Structures are given as structure tokens and as C-alpha cells.
Amino acid sequence: MITLRINGEKHSIDVAPDMPLLWAIRDIIGFTGTKYGCGKGLCGSCKVMLDGSPVQSCMIPVSAAKNKSIITIEGESKNLQLLQESWVELNVPQCGFCQPGQLIAATALLDKNDNPTDEDINKAMIGNICRCGTYQRIKKAIHRTVELKNQS
Amino acid sequence: MNPIKNISRRSFVRSIGLASGGLILACNTSIFSDKEKVPENLIDFNPNLFVQLNSDGSLILIASRSEMGNGVRTSLTSVIADEMEADWDMVTVKQGTGDKKYGDQNTDGSRSIRYLYETMRQMGAIAKVMLISAAAQTWQVSEEECMAENHFVIHSSGKKLGYGDLVEKAKTLEPPTDFKLKNPKDFKYIGKHLKGVDVKEYANGSAVFGLDKRLPNMKYAAIERCPVTFGTVKFFDKIEALKIPGVENVIEIPRIAKPFGALGGVVVIASNTWAAFKGKEALKVEWDFGENKVYDSEKYMNMITKNVHKQGKVSKDTGNVNRAFKNASKIVESTFQLPHLSHAPMETPNAVAWVQGDTCEVWAPTQDPQSARKEVSNYLETDRENVTINVTFLGGGFGRKSKPDYVVEAVMVSKAINAPVQVVWTREDDIKHGYYHTTSAQYMKASLDSNGKVTGWLHRFALPSIMSTFSPGVDYAAGWEIGSASNVPFDIKNMKIEVGQAPAHVRIGWLRSVINIPHGFSINVFADELAYAAKKDPLEFRLNLIGNDRIEDTQDEIKYNTARLKNVLKIAAKNADWGKQLPEGHAYGLAVHYSFYSYVASVIEVSVINEKVKVHNIFTAIDCGTVVNKNTVTSQMEGAAIFGMSLAYYGKITAKDGAIEQNNYNDYKMVRMHQSPNVHVEIVESTERPTGVGEPGVPVIAPAIVNAIFKVTGKRYHNLPLMDQGLV
Numbered sequence: 001m002i003t004l005r006i007n008g009e010k011h012s013i014d015v016a017p018d019m020p021l022l023w024a025i026r027d028i029i030g031f032t033g034t035k036y037g038c039g040k041g042l043c044g045s046c047k048v049m050l051d052g053s054p055v056q057s058c059m060i061p062v063s064a065a066k067n068k069s070i071i072t073i074e075g076e077s078k079n080l081q082l083l084q085e086s087w088v089e090l091n092v093p094q095c096g097f098c099q100p101g102q103l104i105a106a107t108a109l110l111d112k113n114d115n116p117t118d119e120d121i122n123k124a125m126i127g128n129i130c131r132c133g134t135y136q137r138i139k140k141a142i143h144r145t146v147e148l149k150n151q152s
Numbered sequence: 153m154n155p156i157k158n159i160s161r162r163s164f165v166r167s168i169g170l171a172s173g174g175l176i177l178a179c180n181t182s183i184f185s186d187k188e189k190v191p192e193n194l195i196d197f198n199p200n201l202f203v204q205l206n207s208d209g210s211l212i213l214i215a216s217r218s219e220m221g222n223g224v225r226t227s228l229t230s231v232i233a234d235e236m237e238a239d240w241d242m243v244t245v246k247q248g249t250g251d252k253k254y255g256d257q258n259t260d261g262s263r264s265i266r267y268l269y270e271t272m273r274q275m276g277a278i279a280k281v282m283l284i285s286a287a288a289q290t291w292q293v294s295e296e297e298c299m300a301e302n303h304f305v306i307h308s309s310g311k312k313l314g315y316g317d318l319v320e321k322a323k324t325l326e327p328p329t330d331f332k333l334k335n336p337k338d339f340k341y342i343g344k345h346l347k348g349v350d351v352k353e354y355a356n357g358s359a360v361f362g363l364d365k366r367l368p369n370m371k372y373a374a375i376e377r378c379p380v381t382f383g384t385v386k387f388f389d390k391i392e393a394l395k396i397p398g399v400e401n402v403i404e405i406p407r408i409a410k411p412f413g414a415l416g417g418v419v420v421i422a423s424n425t426w427a428a429f430k431g432k433e434a435l436k437v438e439w440d441f442g443e444n445k446v447y448d449s450e451k452y453m454n455m456i457t458k459n460v461h462k463q464g465k466v467s468k469d470t471g472n473v474n475r476a477f478k479n480a481s482k483i484v485e486s487t488f489q490l491p492h493l494s495h496a497p498m499e500t501p502n503a504v505a506w507v508q509g510d511t512c513e514v515w516a517p518t519q520d521p522q523s524a525r526k527e528v529s530n531y532l533e534t535d536r537e538n539v540t541i542n543v544t545f546l547g548g549g550f551g552r553k554s555k556p557d558y559v560v561e562a563v564m565v566s567k568a569i570n571a572p573v574q575v576v577w578t579r580e581d582d583i584k585h586g587y588y589h590t591t592s593a594q595y596m597k598a599s600l601d602s603n604g605k606v607t608g609w610l611h612r613f614a615l616p617s618i619m620s621t622f623s624p625g626v627d628y629a630a631g632w633e634i635g636s637a638s639n640v641p642f643d644i645k646n647m648k649i650e651v652g653q654a655p656a657h658v659r660i661g662w663l664r665s666v667i668n669i670p671h672g673f674s675i676n677v678f679a680d681e682l683a684y685a686a687k688k689d690p691l692e693f694r695l696n697l698i699g700n701d702r703i704e705d706t707q708d709e710i711k712y713n714t715a716r717l718k719n720v721l722k723i724a725a726k727n728a729d730w731g732k733q734l735p736e737g738h739a740y741g742l743a744v745h746y747s748f749y750s751y752v753a754s755v756i757e758v759s760v761i762n763e764k765v766k767v768h769n770i771f772t773a774i775d776c777g778t779v780v781n782k783n784t785v786t787s788q789m790e791g792a793a794i795f796g797m798s799l800a801y802y803g804k805i806t807a808k809d810g811a812i813e814q815n816n817y818n819d820y821k822m823v824r825m826h827q828s829p830n831v832h833v834e835i836v837e838s839t840e841r842p843t844g845v846g847e848p849g850v851p852v853i854a855p856a857i858v859n860a861i862f863k864v865t866g867k868r869y870h871n872l873p874l875m876d877q878g879l880v
Contacts, residue, residue, distance in 0.1 A: 015424075016397050023426035027372065032364035033357020035547070037498050038579040039429070042817040045498060073357030087355040091347055091783055094223070094791055096354030097361060097498040097547025122826035129817060131498045131548050133794025134787070135828035 002066055006031065007075030017063035021055075022046045024062045025072060033073035033100045037129070044128030045097065047104040048072050054108035056127070071107075073100035079110040082149060086141040094132035102128050106142050115146055156278050160323040174206035175322045177279055179271065203232055203275060205283075209303060209316030211238050216248045216257050216268075218519050218543050218553075219350065222846045223784035226348045227265055228272060230341040231780055235276025235334055236283075238315070239303035240341060245349050250521020250541030258520040258554060265780050265842045266749070273333055281331045286321035287313050336778075336839060345783040350545070362517035362544040365504045367572040371400065373565050374428035374576060377417040377585050380441040380810035381658045382407065388418045392434040398427025402435070405564045411622045412527050414561040415585060421569055425576050432578075445810040447657035452807075453489055453593060456614040459652035460487070460595040464612050465628060468638040471646030476608025480599030484685045488596070488674045489871040492805035493589035494820060495663050499547020500582045505562035506572035511538040516559050517546035524556035528563050550664040550795075555587050583820050584812040587661025588805055590615040592670040593652070596678045598644075604686030606697060609644045611637050614652030615670060616660050627655040629667075636671040636747065639706055641714050642679075643699025658807065664795060665850035668747040672851025673858075673872070676743035680859040681868060690742060690859065691725050710749045710841060716775050717746055721753040723773035723834050728755035737761045738768070741860025743852035748844025750776040751836075754793070754852040757829075758860035765861060765879045767797060767829040770853070775836035777843045782835060789833040789849045796853020798823045801880045804873050821875075 003012045004021075006029065013028045025034050025048070034057060037045030041059040048057045049071035071077050083106050086092075093099045102125065109116055109124035116124070121139050130138070156179040202214040213232060217224045225245045233243050250257060280300050287305035288295040290313065297308045306312040336343070353359035378384065390402035399422045407416030420431035477483060503516035505528075512532055518524050521541040529536045546553055562575040577585075592615035599608040617633055619626040629651050638649045663669070683693035695718055704712035721744040728740055737759045744753035757769040770793045779785055802821035806813045814820040858869050861879070874880050 019424075019426050023424055027424040027426070030366065031357075032360070032366070035361075035499070036363060036425070036576075037500075038817050040579070040816050040818065043498070084355040088347070088351045091351055091787065093348070093351055093354035094787055095219075095498065095546060095548045096350065096359055097545075099354050100357045103355065125825040129498065129822045129824060131496060131550075131795075131822060133791035133823075133828075135794065135823075135825045136790055136831055137787070138825070139828070 002062055004029070004062070004065055004070060005068065006070045007072060015062060018061045020058050021048070021060045021062050021065045021070070022057040025057060031072050031074050035097055035100060037098065037101070043098070043101075044105060045101040047101040047128070049077065049104060049108060052111065054105050073103060077107055079145070080104070080107040082145050083107060083110070083141065086144040086148065090137050090141045090144060092134050092137040092141050094134055098128060098130045102130065102138055106138070109142070110145065116142065156275060156327045158282070158323065158325065158327055174204045175282070175319045176202065176204045177275060177327065178202050179275055203279060205279065205315055205319055205322070207316045207319045209242050209314055211243045213243065213245050214248045215245050218257070218521070218546055218549070219247075223348055223781060223787065225350060226346060227780040227784050228268060229349060230346050231269060231272040232276035234339055234341040235273045236279045237300040237302060240346070242303055243349070247543050250518070250525040250543065252522060257522050266844060269778070269780065269842050274331070277331045277333050278327045281328045282322045282325050283315055283318050285325055285328070286318040290318070290321055343779050343782065346781045347783070359545050361499050361547045362502045362504070362515065363499055363547070363576065365515040365544060365574065367504060367506065370504065370572045370574055371421050371423065371569065372425045372428045372576060373419050373421045373573050374425070374432040374578065375405070375417045375419050375561060375581070376432050376435050376437055377415045377581065378439045378441065379584065379812070380439070380447075381444045382415070383439045383441040383444070384416060385418060386438040386440045388438070389436040392436070393420055393431040396427055396430045396434060398423045399431040401569060402431070403565070403568055405561065405568070408531065408560060410527070412523065412555050412557050412560065414557055414564055419565050421565065421573065428576070429578060441810055444657045447807045447810045449492065449591065449806040449808070452657070453591065456593040456652060456654045457487060457489060459614040459654065460593045460612045464614070464650035464652040466648065466650050467634050468647060468649040473608045473610055473646045473648040476599045476646040477597070480607060481602040482600040482685055483597065484600070484681055485595070485597045486678055486681060486870055488592070488594040488677070490592045490670050490673065491803065491872070492591045492658070493663055493799055493803045494583055494586045494805050494814070495550040495552035496582060496820060496822070497546070497548025497550055497552055500577040500579055501552065501558035502574060502576045503559040503562035504572065504574045505559070505566040507532065507563060507567040510534045512563055513540045513542070514559055514563065515542045515544055516556070516562070517544050517549070517553055518556055518559060519546065519549045519554035520556065523554065524559040527556050527560050531560055531563060532567070551662045551666070552586065555661055579816045583805070583814050583816060587621065587659045589663035589669065590618070590660050594670065594674045596674060598678070598682055600682065600686055604688055606642065606644050606682055608646040609640075609642065610648045610650070611640070611674070612650040612652060613637065613670065613674070614654040616654045616656035618660050618662055620656035621659050621661060627653050633667045636668050637675070639704060639712065640675055641704050641712060641717055641746065642697045657810065665747060665847040668745060668847070668851040669799070672743070672745040672747070673855045676745065676852065676855030677858050677868070677870065680741070680855070680862065691721070691730050694721065694742065694744065708749070710843065712746060716751045717744060720744060720751045720773040720775050720836065723836065724753040724755045724771045727773070727832060727834055728757070728769070728771040730755060735759070737864060739860045739863035741856045741858065741863060743856040743859065745848070745851045747848045747851060750774060750843040750845065750848040752848045752852055754856045756853070756856040756860050758857055758864065760861055760864045760879070763878065765857070765874060767827070767857060770829050770831045772831060772849060773834045773836065774849065775838060776845050776848070777838050777840035779835055779838075780842060785835050785845050786833045788845050790831045792849025793831045793853055794823050794828060796850045797827070797857070800854035800857050800872055800874055802873050802875050804876070
């Protein structure tokens with residue numbers, strides 16, 4: 001049995017230790033907000049926060065996530081919720097499929113950087129593909145989140 | 153007889169997934185489009201558009217088209233809500249299953265709004281009149297004294313009743329035949345920036361895509377398919393696959409030799425997706441590759457290039473091109489080569505199927521649920537009524553998900569194992585077993601007179617046709633694959649369009665903007681070359697080449713208006729401030745193209761520094777007639793810019809010994825955040841009929857980039873992708 005701590009709750013699962021965290025989250029535990037896009041760490045759709053760092057969950061064996069704190073798109077973290085609001089306000093998603101991964105990457109950025117420049121955003125988001133091409137709005141929504149944070 | 157019916161008390165309400173109780177209106181959209189006689193008998197009445205108002209005021213609309221980032225659920229809904237004077241916050245959207253009763257549901261060809269706009273307006277207007285009547289009757293006043301506003305009917309005395317409170321009364325009323333549509337200047341939602349109805353679910357991860365569908369005791373399956381298109385299994389060894397924890401079964405499914413049939417292969421069935429993927433890797437399969445083993449895309453390109461360097465089948469011949477060429481003061485010739493492309497939507501093809509006896513239920517991200525239903529019922533040899541296709545959200549479609557081969561696979565597997573199953577394509581499966589955008593060779597030749605005016609135009613192209621997927625053996629472009637070349641709106645007296653031979657060796661399918669990709673590219677790049685040959689500014693030259701304002705002689709009901717074409721080009725140029733001094737190493741390029749009855753121009757600012765290209769700004773102007781949701785049109789243009797950049801930079805699918813060489817996003821690359829330019833969109837205000845939006849923004853991007861690169865470097869690139877030239 002492997003115990004995973006996802007969004008503050010413990011889940012004990014009986015899976016092969018080399019099963020990628022992605023599939024444990026999606027198929028075994030049942031949180032489907034984290035997406036499969038490539039299975040090779042190329043697209044970022046499967047990003048989750050692992051002890052505060054963004055990781056591609058398709059590349060992390062479940063054994064390496066044991067006893068660590070995992071935050072998925074369904075979870076809570078101050079910046080995640082603020083970013084989600086800006087995402088809605090600026091109508092960022094088109095098909096929406098890559099957006100959980102985009103939001104996790106953006107959350108990780110704002111957790112470390114209160115006021116990212118365009119260059120900072122480019123670096124933080126380079127691992128996330130959006131086939132619909134919503135990059136421009138993602139960038140704006142990150143800036144908008146910072147703006148709202150500074151206002152409050 | 154009114155084509156719109158009050159069906160609140162009819163028993164089939166349940167079959168469309170609406171709970172009974174509210175006011176339900178239904179109509180058949182084909183009545184408006186086909187001008188058919190409205191059936192007198194309700195039994196013959198097959199409604200396909202539904203709106204339900206409940207006594208709590210909630211308004212439910214059934215969306216018959218698929219949501220894949222095109223914003224269709226929002227735009228379809230906003231039209232009815234506007235005419236109905238409904239409160240946007242009270243509106244919810246339900247997704248229709250695949251059923252003929254919805255009319256044509258194929259979300260393809262940029263036509264959802266084009267086809268349904270008028271009907272939806274009438275539906276909303278009729279609902280409003282009924283609610284006003286209900287209020288007038290309740291108050292025993294004249295209808296003239298009442299008006300509707302934001303989910304209320306208001307009497308001139310100031311008293312008001314909410315829509316929900318009027319439901320019981322309205323249910324008893326006949327829909328009026330006498331109703332008025334709103335004056336467009338009074339629109340509250342149509343033509344405005346409207347937030348997508350599904351944005352919240354996308355942002356919090358709760359939206360259910362096909363891949364997210366779960367059923368109790370559902371199995372997961374992955375399929376090993378032959379590397380060569382239409383090859384078959386000779387032998388397979390499942391021993392190693394069965395050793396993987398979670399793998400439960402390995403079976404073979406045959407190929408269904410139909411356009412949307414399954415490719416066939418060896419299926420690994422498991423208790424989770426990962427085990428199915430691992431099992432698939434552990435299989436040992438020997439294939440009979442079949443005749444497509446000869447496919448080598450490099451040799452093939454040489455062959456079709458030869459075919460466009462000799463006379464082809466003539467499909468248009470006006471004036472006398474040969475004479476024009478003979479009398480020319482200058483001749484320009486170019487050859488263009490473009491590779492296959494893959495749709496590569498972020499969500500790979502997948503479907504859940506559950507076959508139980510004669511019935512089957514499917515949950516799938518499909519652009520065309522009726523086509524899926526037809527394929528499934530044919531395969532199961534069961535009536536269509538026994539097959540339910542539930543449409544999930546689509547994680548991108550771009551044309552791939554209107555081909556339900558993956559749905560058929562899931563049904564085959566479920567039937568074989570007698571359990572609900574989700575078939576999941578790996579990204580590699582998606583890249584290697586798609587319905588590819590055609591590859592093409594094009595040859596263009598034009599003559600200029602001494603004033604730099606174009607006197608003759610020859611456009612010859614060879615590309616495997618989409619029709620080859622439907623009629624094996626077709627080896628010339630079909631008529632509708634020629635239109636975007638032969639309808640070129642240039643004021644040139646002598647024109648010839650020829651088609652060369654090009655047999656297909658992979659499944660050819662439509663991809664966002666389809667044939668307009670190769671034709672939009674070659675025509676726009678070649679016209680730019682002619683401008684330089686004539687020593688003219690490309691913008692001024694192009695406007696002159698299009699010539700006077702006129703309606704082009706096309707067969708279509710919606711006419712091609714050159715004034716609208718020039719207008720979008722002028723707007724894009726004005727917004728870019730065409731002609732202004734740009735920084736060292738920067739330049740503008742332009743392209744303009746008409747497709748799906750819409751007019752789009754882009755002016756693109758590119759820099760080439762240290763032999764690397766970067767796109768900084770894209771100024772796009774679109775005229776798509778009446779705009780339903782400005783936000784959708786703007787985001788489609790932004791997205792089309794990135795889609796166009798990806799194909800210009802990286803788009804290339806190649807085959808060797810019949811097998812596709814690319815694998816995943818590492819070698820079939822996409823534009824990413826750091827390459828993303830600022831896209832500035834202007835939408836032309838228009839009261840013309842609404843036309844396509846999802847696709848027409850794509851074709852202009854690649855040629856405008858290539859034209860800008862020429863301005864900076866003096867090098868003309870006729871072949872894509874640009875990564876092959878070392879530019880990205």
C-alpha cells in the first residue's frame with residue numbers, strides 16, 4: 001500500500017510503485033482534473049504541485065510522491081483560486097483541456113514570484129502546450145491576478 | 153401552421169433529456185432552411201431545437217453542436233436568450249445526444265452559427281411573446297401594455313411578473329405566428345463580448361471530457377495498430393503483456409474497411425490506463441504491412457512535384473494563358489511543397505462504450521455524434537434507436553474528432569469482453585494513426601506586362617484527396633478541393649487551374665481550414681513575389697490585383713464580395729500602421745484569404761535576427777457577417793494565429809516504409825508561450841449573414857510570416873515547415 005496526500009486528504013492505494021502519479025490520481029483515486037496529454041513530460045497537461053513544486057505527474061512514479069503534499073486542480077492554494085477567478089474573468093479557456101496544467105504552472109510561478117514579468121511568465125509556462133492557442137490570455141490573466149492581489 | 157411548437161405536455165420530452173414540468177418549445181430548423189412545408193400532424197413533427205423554461209425561472213437550452221473550444225454552446229444559447237429577453241445568469245446548457253432529431257449536428261466546416269442563427273432568433277422571440285401573453289392574461293390587460301425585460305414581464309403600471317411565475321399559464325398557450333424579431337441595435341448579448349458558459353468548469357477541473365468519463369467496473373484498453381496504414385495482424389504473442397499487473401486480457405480486433413471504421417489491431421484490456429499502455433508496449437506483433445508499405449513521403453513529394461511540372465487536368469481555363477505568357481515582359485515561376493499535418497488535439501482520441509445485448513451507450517468527445525451513431529449501429533447490426541451517443545466536452549477537435557473510428561473501436565472491445573470499456577489512444581497512437589491533412593506540391597507561373605500588371609496566371613497542384621478516404625483509388629483533388637484555387641479573386645484576364653495526380657497512402661482527412669491551408673499559402677506567397685517582381689509595395693499591389701469592387705461568379709448562395717476582401721486587408725494594414733519604420737531586422741508581411749464565406753487578413757511583424765525568426769505582432773481583421781459573440785470570434789482569431797504559427801514553424805508528418813516517423817510533441821512540435829505574439833483582432837461590423845469563424849483565421853498566418861521574412865532577408869521560402877530551413 002502507498003499513501004498519497006492529495007489536497008489535504010490521505011488516500012491509501014495498492015498499485016505498482018512505478019505507476020506514474022498521473023494514473024494513480026486519475027484512475028485509482030479518481031480525480032480527473034489532472035489530464036493525460038503526452039505521457040512523456042512534454043506538454044504539461046498533467047502538472048500537479050508536489051511539496052510546493054510543479055511536476056509533470058506522468059513522469060513521477062507514485063513511490064516518489066509517498067508522504068508528500070500533492071495539490072491538484074481540484075485542490076486549494078491561495079494563488080490557484082485567485083488565478084482561476086482571473087481565468088474566468090478574461091475567458092481564457094477555449095477547449096479547456098490543458099488549462100488545469102496551465103493553472104498549476106501559473107500557481108507555482110506566483111508562489112515564488114509576486115510580480116512576474118513577461119519574461120518570467122515565458123520561462124515558467126514554457127512546459128505547457130495549449131493547442132487552441134490561449135497563451136496571450138494566460139499571460140494577461142496572470143498579470144491580472146497580480147493586479148487584483150496588489151489592490152486588496 | 154407555426155413551425156415552432158409548445159411541447160410542454162408531450163411524452164417525448166423525456167427522450168430529449170428534459171424533465172417535464174416547464175414550458176418547452178421545440179422547432180425543426182430544417183423548416184426554415186429548406187422551406188419545407190410544415191407538417192400539419194404533430195406526429196410527423198421532428199423538432200431539433202429545444203428550449204425549456206422552468207417555474208423557478210431557470211432556462212435550459214439543448215446544444216446540438218459539440219463544444220471543443222469553438223464557444224458554440226455559448227453562442228447558440230446567447231441568440232435565443234437575447235430575443236427572449238432572458239437573464240443570462242438563469243441560462244444553463246444541456247448537451248444533446250447524437251440523434252437525427254437535432255438535425256445536422258456535425259460540428260465541422262465552421263457552420264454552426266451560419267446554419268442555426270435565424271431559427272434560434274425566432275425561437276427566442278416566440279417564447280417572449282408567449283410569456284407576455286401569459287402575463288397579460290393573468291393581469292387581464294392588453295398585451296400592448298406589457299413588455300419583457302431581463303426575465304420579467306412588466307406592465308405599464310409598473311407591476312411585474314418573473315418568467316418562472318408565468319410558466320404554468322404559458323404552457324397552455326399556442327405559439328404565435330405573429331411575432332417580431334428585435335432590432336439588432338437592441339441586442340443585449342448578440343454581438344457583444346459574452347463570457348463562455350463553461351469557463352468555470354474548465355478552470356476548476358470539473359469539466360468532464362471524454363477521457364474523464366468513468367463507469368462502475370469500467371475497463372481500460374489500449375490498442376497496438378499496424379505502423380502501416382491498413383496493414384493487418386499476422387501473429388501476436390501476449391505472454392509478456394499478461395504478466396503486467398493490472399492487465400486482464402488481450403484480444404485482436406479486425407479492421408473495419410470503411411472510411412470511419414476501426415483500423416484493427418491487438419487490444420490490451422486492463423484495470424487502469426497505465427497497465428493497458430504498458431501491456432501494449434510488451435506485445436509482440438508481426439504484421440502484414442500491405443500495399444502502403446511503399447509509402448515514402450520524401451520520394452512521394454518528388455513524384456507529385458514532377459506531376460505539377462507537367463500539364464495536369466484542366467479545371468479552369470479563362471482567356472489564353474499561353475498567349476499571355478508569350479507576350480509577357482516578365483515571367484515569375486515558383487514551386488511550393490507542403491507536408492502532411494496531424495491535428496494533435498490535447499485530448500487524444502478516446503471513447504467509453506458499453507454494449508448490452510442489442511443496445512449500446514457511448515460517451516465520447518465527438519464532433520459528429522450522428523455519424524458515430526450510424527457507424528456503431530451498422531457495426532452492431534442494430535437499430536439506431538438502440539444506440540445512444542453522449543457527447544462529452546472535447547479537448548480540442550480540429551477535424552480529428554468528426555471521424556468516429558475510435559468510437560467504433562470502443563464498441564468492438566466492449567462487445568467482445570461484455571463490459572464497459574474506455575479505449576484510450578496514446579499520444580503516439582494519435583500522431584501515427586491519424587487522418588492526415590494532405591501533403592501538396594504546387595506550381596505557379598504568372599506573367600507581368602511592362603507596367604507590372606499581371607496578365608496571366610497558372611496554378612497547378614497535386615495533393616492526395618480527402619475523397620480517397622471515402623472512395624479508395626481516387627487520385628485527383630475533388631471539385632471542392634479546387635475551389636479555393638479557382639475562385640482566386642484576382643483581376644486577371646487569363647487564368648488556368650490544373651490538377652496533377654496524387655494517390656493516397658494514408659488516411660487523408662480534413663484539418664482546421666482544410667484545403668485553404670495549401671492554397672492560401674501558395675496564392676499569398678506568390679502574389680507577394682509578383683509585387684516585388686513588379687517593384688510595387690505588396691499592399692498596394694495586392695489591392696490592385698484584387699481589382700474593382702465586384703461579386704465573384706461562384707456557385708454558392710453566399711456571394712464572394714471583393715469589396716469585403718479588400719476592406720479586411722485595409723483594416724489589418726491600418727491597425728499595423730503598414731509602411732511605418734520598424735526596428736532593425738523587423739518587417740511586416742501580409743496575407744488575405746476568403747474561406748468558409750468569411751474574409752480574413754493578417755499583417756504580421758516578424759524579426760529575423762541571427763537567422764532565427766520571431767513573430768512579434770499579428771494584426772488580424774475578420775469580416776464574418778453578423779457577429780454573435782465577439783469574445784468567441786476574437787479568441788478563435790487568437791487561436792488560429794497560434795495554430796497557423798505551429799504549422800508554419802514545425803508542422804510536418806513524414807512516412808518511411810509506410811510508417812509515420814513522428815512520435816509525440818518532441819518531434820511534432822507546437823508553438824509555446826515564449827513564442828506567442830500579441831494578436832490584435834478587429835471584427836468588421838456587419839449586418840450580413842453570419843459566416844464561418846472557427847477555421848478562416850488559419851490560412852493567412854503562414855504566408856504572412858514567409859512574406860515578412862522575405863522583406864527582412866531577401867530569401868523566399870516556398871516550403872514549410874520553417875524549422876527545416878533552420879529558422880526556428
